[in-house]
Amino acid sequence: MTRSKSQKTLNYFKRYWTLYLLLLVPVIYLIVFKYSPMANILVAFKNYYINRSVFDMPWADHNGFGFFVKAFQNPDFINAIRNTFLLNILDLVCGFPVPIILALILNELRMMKFKRVTQTILYMPHFLSWVIIASLSMQVFSTTGLVNDIIRAFGGEPVDFLKDPGLWAGTYIFLGIWQSMGWNTIIYLAAITGINPELYEAAAVDGAKRFRMMWHITLPGIRPTVVILLILSLGRILGSDFERIYAQRNPLVTSVSDVISVFVYNYGIRGTASQIPLGAAVGLFQSVVCVIFLVIVNAIAKRFGERGIL
Amino acid sequence: MFTKNTSKVGDAVIVFICVIFIVICLAPILNIFSRSVSSSSALVSGRVSLWPIGFNLDSLKMVWEDPKYTTSLGWTAILTIICTIFSLFITVVCAYPFVYNNLKGRKFLNGALIFTMYFNAGTIPNYLLMKSLGLLENPLVLIIPSCLSVYNMILMRSFFYGISDSLRESAEIDGAGPIKVLTSIYLPLSKPVLATIALFYAVGRWNGYGDALIYIIREKQWFPIQLLLYNIIQNSTQSIEISRLEGFSLPGVSESIKAATVIFATVPILLIYPWLQKYFVKGVTLGAIKE
Numbered sequence: 151m152t153r154s155k156s157q158k159t160l161n162y163f164k165r166y167w168t169l170y171l172l173l174l175v176p177v178i179y180l181i182v183f184k185y186s187p188m189a190n191i192l193v194a195f196k197n198y199y200i201n202r203s204v205f206d207m208p209w210a211d212h213n214g215f216g217f218f219v220k221a222f223q224n225p226d227f228i229n230a231i232r233n234t235f236l237l238n239i240l241d242l243v244c245g246f247p248v249p250i251i252l253a254l255i256l257n258e259l260r261m262m263k264f265k266r267v268t269q270t271i272l273y274m275p276h277f278l279s280w281v282i283i284a285s286l287s288m289q290v291f292s293t294t295g296l297v298n299d300i301i302r303a304f305g306g307e308p309v310d311f312l313k314d315p316g317l318w319a320g321t322y323i324f325l326g327i328w329q330s331m332g333w334n335t336i337i338y339l340a341a342i343t344g345i346n347p348e349l350y351e352a353a354a355v356d357g358a359k360r361f362r363m364m365w366h367i368t369l370p371g372i373r374p375t376v377v378i379l380l381i382l383s384l385g386r387i388l389g390s391d392f393e394r395i396y397a398q399r400n401p402l403v404t405s406v407s408d409v410i411s412v413f414v415y416n417y418g419i420r421g422t423a424s425q426i427p428l429g430a431a432v433g434l435f436q437s438v439v440c441v442i443f444l445v446i447v448n449a450i451a452k453r454f455g456e457r458g459i460l
Numbered sequence: 461m462f463t464k465n466t467s468k469v470g471d472a473v474i475v476f477i478c479v480i481f482i483v484i485c486l487a488p489i490l491n492i493f494s495r496s497v498s499s500s501s502a503l504v505s506g507r508v509s510l511w512p513i514g515f516n517l518d519s520l521k522m523v524w525e526d527p528k529y530t531t532s533l534g535w536t537a538i539l540t541i542i543c544t545i546f547s548l549f550i551t552v553v554c555a556y557p558f559v560y561n562n563l564k565g566r567k568f569l570n571g572a573l574i575f576t577m578y579f580n581a582g583t584i585p586n587y588l589l590m591k592s593l594g595l596l597e598n599p600l601v602l603i604i605p606s607c608l609s610v611y612n613m614i615l616m617r618s619f620f621y622g623i624s625d626s627l628r629e630s631a632e633i634d635g636a637g638p639i640k641v642l643t644s645i646y647l648p649l650s651k652p653v654l655a656t657i658a659l660f661y662a663v664g665r666w667n668g669y670g671d672a673l674i675y676i677i678r679e680k681q682w683f684p685i686q687l688l689l690y691n692i693i694q695n696s697t698q699s700i701e702i703s704r705l706e707g708f709s710l711p712g713v714s715e716s717i718k719a720a721t722v723i724f725a726t727v728p729i730l731l732i733y734p735w736l737q738k739y740f741v742k743g744v745t746l747g748a749i750k751e
Contacts, residue, residue: 162564168638169557173569176554176608183589183605184576190585204588252481258474268478269741270734271485277729279667281686285693285722286488289495294506296491332485333744340745360470385578392583393670397690411583418584419674426584433582441579 194218194430198423210427217431227432230413231388233406234436237319237395238387245327246383249334250376254364256335257342272332283325284397288312291321318403326394337379338372345371377456385444388436410436489726495719496520503715519716523724529688533724536666536685539602543665544658547607551657554608555616556642559628577610583674590675599682601675606664612657618746619653620646656743659736663729685725692718 163170189204195214196207210216221227252272259265275283290296291311298308311317349367358366392411399407408416410432418429451457490510495503499514507513523529557563558570581589586605595601623646631641647654669686676682683691733740 162562166560166563166638169560169563172553172639172642173557176550177569179550179604179608180572180576182593184581185572187581187585187589190588191581193584193588255474255477258471259478260471261475264475264478266737268482270737271482273733273737274489274730275485277663277667277733278726279669279686281669281690281693282667282722282726285689285718286492288693289492289719290488296487296509299509328484328488336741336744340741360467393668396670396673414583415674419587426588430582430584433584437579437582444578 191430191434193427194434196427198426200423217427218435220428221432221435224428226408226417227410227413229405230408230410230432234388234390234409236406237322237409238390240319240323241326242383242387244323245330246380248327248331250338250372252331253335253338253342253372254368256339257368258360258364269332269335272335274332275329276333278329280391280393280397283329287321287325287398312400313402315403315406318400319406322395322398322407325398334379337375341372341375342368374457377451381444381447381451384447385440387443388439390436492719492722495716496723498716500716519720520723523717523720529685529721529724531681532683532685532688535682537728539599539684540662540665543603543607544662546603547609547612547661548654548658550608551613551616552642552647552654555613555620556646557638558617559620559623559646560638573610573613587674596675597677597679597682598675599679602665602671602682602684606668606671609661609664612660615743615746616650616653616657619650623649652739653743653746655736656739659733659740660743663733666729689721689725692721 192204193207194217195210196204197210199207212219256265256269256272259268278286288295292298293308293310297311301308309317311321345368349371350363353363353367388410390409390411392415395407395409395412396415399412414429414433414436417425418433421429487510491508494508494510494512496519497512497515497517498508499516502508502513554573558566560566580586590596590601590605595604627645628641631645636644665684667686669684669690672682672684672687673690676687
């Protein structure tokens with residue numbers, strides 16, 4: 151019995167050992183670069199010493215939670231949490247509906263060539279780096295920039311968008327939408343093609359006009375996709391895209407631009423060695439809250455009969 | 461799509477809205493292009509908006525002849541090619557074994573991969589890892605840590621799943637091993653998705669600067685173009701204010717040079733992506749399907 155089983159296993163490996171050989175590189179990568187740094191999370195609970203391993207460093211105060219306590223006493227951190235929340239909520243409220251509306255509009259285009267060209271152009275901003283977008287922002291929103299040219303053409307006073315924290319946040323949100331709106335239509339357009347065409351035919355027979363079809367057939371048809379993307383966005387509500395914000399921030403608007411990832415960078419990477427655990431503690435706090443958020447939102451979505459992602 | 465009860469007016473409104481969106485997408489790019497080819501006097505007086513004024517190629521030429529930019533562009537190009545090839549390799553060898561339903565440890569590996577999509581060790585733990593591996597100030601830090609994207613792997617895998625098992629089985633009956641099946645059946649059939657993933661990796665590397673910003677400080681020769689550009693932009697915002705206060709004519713020049721650098725850093729990608737549109741649209745759709 152055991153013999154035939156081991157014989158079977160042997161045959162199996164004889165036949166498929168090359169598959170494991172292929173997996174060797176990715177598995178080593180996964181262990182070294184994805185899982186082994188998780189041990190370094192421990193540094194958030196330790197006092198940092200340059201020449202010691204994480205395991206040999208002494209525990210921080212408050213049973214190791216000293217740097218979490220310090221973080222919550224740090225006004226920069228409280229500010230960073232507030233900014234992360236605010237910018238993400240603004241992103242979500244202003245940005246989430248845009249690709250849906252855009253997809254509905256693109257779906258109504260019947261000149262196929264024009265549709266294709268429009269899509270190519272709408273996808274373009276997604277391929278620009280955040281540094282490029284930041285430099286576009288400086289050109290377009292500066293006092294001598296394009297937007298102020300338009301304001302002047304209408305007889306208005308020029309506004310310095312990039313120096314006022316509130317207006318800067320507006321430009322940040324706008325450019326985020328600008329960058330992703332076209333790209334995000336792809337998934338909605340794919341969902342729209344999956345809708346049964348008979349529904350439209352039946353509605354047309356009943357005399358439904360374009361807008362009614364959008365509202366009663368297309369939108370309900372893409373609802374599962376909308377919910378999944380909403381879950382993912384809500385799961386990221388305390389996350390932050392470091393490259394995006396770091397390229398666009400400037401010294402005059404730090405009161406709104408410095409989010410958690412910027413805090414981690416400023417304290418943990420650019421700060422003194424003794425602040426490394428503080429950066430790590432804040433980073434860990436962010437990761438954990440993100441996961442918790444994702445699980446909660448996913449559970450709520452499932453409660454309401456949606457498919458969810460986990 | 462089936463739409464009979466639609467009016468001509470409605471169609472016109474739809475087209476009009478699309479044109480507005482097109483203008484919004486193109487205007488900033490057009491603006492920066494015009495700046496790169498306008499005369500510096502026109503720039504300083506702020507007359508340049510959508511169209512070039514005093515057309516000349518001086519700034520583009522200056523950037524093109526300045527070794528600071530060309531070496532950085534060249535290095536980024538080489539880096540992008542190396543990263544793309546390496547990442548493509550590791551993505552394929554990670555995705556392919558999943559095609560075998562009876563592969564032992566398949567579920568566990570899948571879980572281990574998906575988990576990293578939702579939970580990352582974090583900036584500081586990763587930094588400490590690079591430090592202990594001696595990768596700080598090392599060009600390899602721009603290649604290895606980001607070489608596998610789980611999202612791209614899932615995309616690749618979904619495509620592989622779509623290839624009929626019977627093709628594989630008949631090849632196996634003819635005595636082909638898994639690697640032979642990969643190279644003679646799966647890869648030739650996967651050209652569209654390989655192109656898509658190559659594009660994603662290439663764009664990611666060409667546009668990325670966060671890792672270089674964190675891991676490379678002193679060894680400036682390893683700066684990718686985006687980090688160089690970032691530093692130029694950050695410095696020039698201050699130097700422009702200063703030179704403006706002191707009444708130099710320099711800001712016009714530096715403005716157009718900045719614009720020219722942006723053009724050089726953007727054009728390679730803008731030339732490539734439209735040709736792959738059909739493929740990456742399919743790719744994104746495929747990536748939405750999870751196991």
